[in-house]
Amino acid sequence: MISNRALHQWISEMEQLCRPDQIVWIDGSEEQKKELEREAIATGEMIGMDQKKWPDCIYHRTAVNDVARTEQLTYICTSKKEDAGPTNNWMEPAEGYRRAGEYFRGAMEGRTMYVIPFSMGPPGSPFSKIGIELTDSIYVVLNMLIMTHSGRKILEQLGDSDDFTRGLHSKADLDPERRLILHFPEDNTIWSVGSGYGGNVLLGKKCLSLRLASWFGRNEGWLAEHMLIMGIEDPEGRVDYIAAAFPSACGKTNLAMLVPPEHFRKQGYKVWTVGDDIAWIRAGEDGRLWAINPETGFFGVVPGTNSRSNPNALASIRRNTIFTNVLLTGNGDIWWEDGEGDPPATGIAWDGRPWKPGLTDEAGKPIPGAHPNSRFTVPVVQCPTISAEWDNPRGVPLSAIVLGGRRSRLAPLVYETFSWRHGVYTGATMASEITAAQYGKQGKVRRDPMAMLPFCGYNMADYFDHWLEFGKDLENPPKVFHVNWFKKDHAGHYIWPGFGDNLRVLNWIVKRTREEAGTVRTPIGFVPAKGEIDLNGLEISAEQIAELFAVDPGDWQKELDDHRRFFEQFGERLPRGIAEEHRAMQERLALERAGSR
Numbered sequence: 001m002i003s004n005r006a007l008h009q010w011i012s013e014m015e016q017l018c019r020p021d022q023i024v025w026i027d028g029s030e031e032q033k034k035e036l037e038r039e040a041i042a043t044g045e046m047i048g049m050d051q052k053k054w055p056d057c058i059y060h061r062t063a064v065n066d067v068a069r070t071e072q073l074t075y076i077c078t079s080k081k082e083d084a085g086p087t088n089n090w091m092e093p094a095e096g097y098r099r100a101g102e103y104f105r106g107a108m109e110g111r112t113m114y115v116i117p118f119s120m121g122p123p124g125s126p127f128s129k130i131g132i133e134l135t136d137s138i139y140v141v142l143n144m145l146i147m148t149h150s151g152r153k154i155l156e157q158l159g160d161s162d163d164f165t166r167g168l169h170s171k172a173d174l175d176p177e178r179r180l181i182l183h184f185p186e187d188n189t190i191w192s193v194g195s196g197y198g199g200n201v202l203l204g205k206k207c208l209s210l211r212l213a214s215w216f217g218r219n220e221g222w223l224a225e226h227m228l229i230m231g232i233e234d235p236e237g238r239v240d241y242i243a244a245a246f247p248s249a250c251g252k253t254n255l256a257m258l259v260p261p262e263h264f265r266k267q268g269y270k271v272w273t274v275g276d277d278i279a280w281i282r283a284g285e286d287g288r289l290w291a292i293n294p295e296t297g298f299f300g301v302v303p304g305t306n307s308r309s310n311p312n313a314l315a316s317i318r319r320n321t322i323f324t325n326v327l328l329t330g331n332g333d334i335w336w337e338d339g340e341g342d343p344p345a346t347g348i349a350w351d352g353r354p355w356k357p358g359l360t361d362e363a364g365k366p367i368p369g370a371h372p373n374s375r376f377t378v379p380v381v382q383c384p385t386i387s388a389e390w391d392n393p394r395g396v397p398l399s400a401i402v403l404g405g406r407r408s409r410l411a412p413l414v415y416e417t418f419s420w421r422h423g424v425y426t427g428a429t430m431a432s433e434i435t436a437a438q439y440g441k442q443g444k445v446r447r448d449p450m451a452m453l454p455f456c457g458y459n460m461a462d463y464f465d466h467w468l469e470f471g472k473d474l475e476n477p478p479k480v481f482h483v484n485w486f487k488k489d490h491a492g493h494y495i496w497p498g499f500g501d502n503l504r505v506l507n508w509i510v511k512r513t514r515e516e517a518g519t520v521r522t523p524i525g526f527v528p529a530k531g532e533i534d535l536n537g538l539e540i541s542a543e544q545i546a547e548l549f550a551v552d553p554g555d556w557q558k559e560l561d562d563h564r565r566f567f568e569q570f571g572e573r574l575p576r577g578i579a580e581e582h583r584a585m586q587e588r589l590a591l592e593r594a595g596s597r
């Protein structure tokens with residue numbers, strides 16, 4: 001029995017709404033987890049895998065119409081529409097509760113309601129936030145057990161407090177017409193109905209740790225960001241931590257688990273993984289920024305994971321992993337595109353249909369066996385490069401913030417911004433070209449400020465302002481950099497090898513934070529001076545290097561015009577600091593163009 005009255009009352013209200021047959025509390029024990037796995041396998045919700053080859057792994061297939069986050073059905077429900085801002089879908093809170101309430105009504109009849117107490121961040125850390133998720137999905141329970149600190153210990157931590165996120169989830173009938181992902185930041189509440197896909201239903205992740213947390217961060221003076229955190233250890237044993245924001249599909253998980261190139265490995269460089277998706281950042285008493293990864297697991301994209309792209313992820317997912325929507329073979333084995341080894345002769349594709357290599361659709365396009373957004377869920381501690389500091393309640397100190405995007409021509413491989421304010425401007429104008437794996441016109445540029453466009457829980461103009469203000473008070477703000485691993489030559493080939501070689505760039509960044517590396521000033525920021533990035537062991541010509549660092553004032557002028565158009569949607573609410581940075585950049589470019597005439 002629990003003594004927390006607020007919790008008790010809320011659960012009984014939700015019980016009356018959803019009408020489950022029974023309620024089961026998740027205690028976090030191994031026995032309960034195993035029991036739930038057995039039950040889910042018996043009902044078909046999960047599928048058992050070959051336990052010799054994949055010890056303690058389990059498989060799940062989502063509904064075919066439910067394989068990714070549904071941004072068009074995701075809402076911020078605030079009393080005032082302006083508080084959600086022009087980049088979010090908005091619904092009046094009363095209307096949100098009414099509409100989703102209809103879908104929740106009786107949705108758990110014949111089902112069990114599981115109560116998952118969880119903490120984002122180590123229990124007891126000043127960073128951490130407690131939530132309770134009610135769900136009718138064992139898949140959700142099993143994922144939350146990996147992705148969060150959860151179970152009885154969190155209830156003990158909560159005690160009698162009513163300061164917890166109220167998360168309600170039901171698969172209901174998985175009907176996309178009756179699906180809604182609603183956030184009520186004013187009530188610290190999340191309602192998600194009609195979906196079973198991770199990003200929509202693991203309420204601790206995007207919903208709490210980004211959308212609600214960004215709102216709390218603004219009120220409480222901290223930042224909740226869509227950033228990986230990694231440590232770079234140099235041969236002297238000094239570890240510098242960086243937090244890096246990239247839009248989805250730019251290789252965040254691969255970067256967080258990077259394997260140093262041989263030339264660096266031999267000297268003793270090491271990379272330590274703290275997190276691959278989310279960073280909560282606070283100012284420390286020492287004037288530096290400190291960050292935690294609030295999650296305890298990785299929910300990563302499977303296709304493309306192989307021994308070249310990410311051997312550490314591959315090693316992590318050999319056991320005790322949930323696989324969602326990859327190709328399944330008849331004997332409990334799995335396979336995915338661009339992984340290791342040849343495809344099996346036959347299998348069952350992510351959508352439950354028979355599959356064999358070479359299958360094509362009517363247009364002649366190959367039909368994948370694993371969904372391009374198929375996922376692994378794995379505890380962070382299974383990663384060979386997991387940092388010893390990953391769950392330090394104080395977090396890790398940040399030496400640099402790195403921003404990035406996928407730009408085939410515009411942005412140089414790396415540049416350092418001039419100041420915190422210029423760094424915020426650079427984050428506010430981040431953009432990425434759409435790839436085949438995403439919805440939208442391929443090659444089109446999507447602006448994605450700080451990679452937070454789908455995740456900022458309030459007006460993005462206020463978010464820019466919060467960043468500007470946050471930096472003003474810092475004694476020791478980290479330098480802010482921008483990287484682009486995806487620059488192409490005129491023949492359309494990537495110039496930079498990427499993957500492990502990205503450490504060469506990160507190493508320059510770390511050196512810059514110590515003022516140990518030379519730069520050249522350009523209108524958009526400082527690029528590395530000749531010879532300052534260690535290219536030892538890389539085959540790359542002088543022309544390629546010149547192309548990697550080129551800054552074309554004409555292209556940047558077009559880019560600036562696009563920034564202006566993007567900012568128009570925020571009207572008067574756009575902070576003055578952003579407008580001033582825009583003007584300053586405009587002037588620097590004009591000077592450069594005049595000089596080169």
Ligand code: OXD
Nearest residue numbers: 069199247248277299
């Ligand atoms: C994710 C995403 O799933 O950013 O992490 O889409």
Ligand code: MN
Nearest residue numbers: 226248277278
């Ligand atoms: Mn993400």
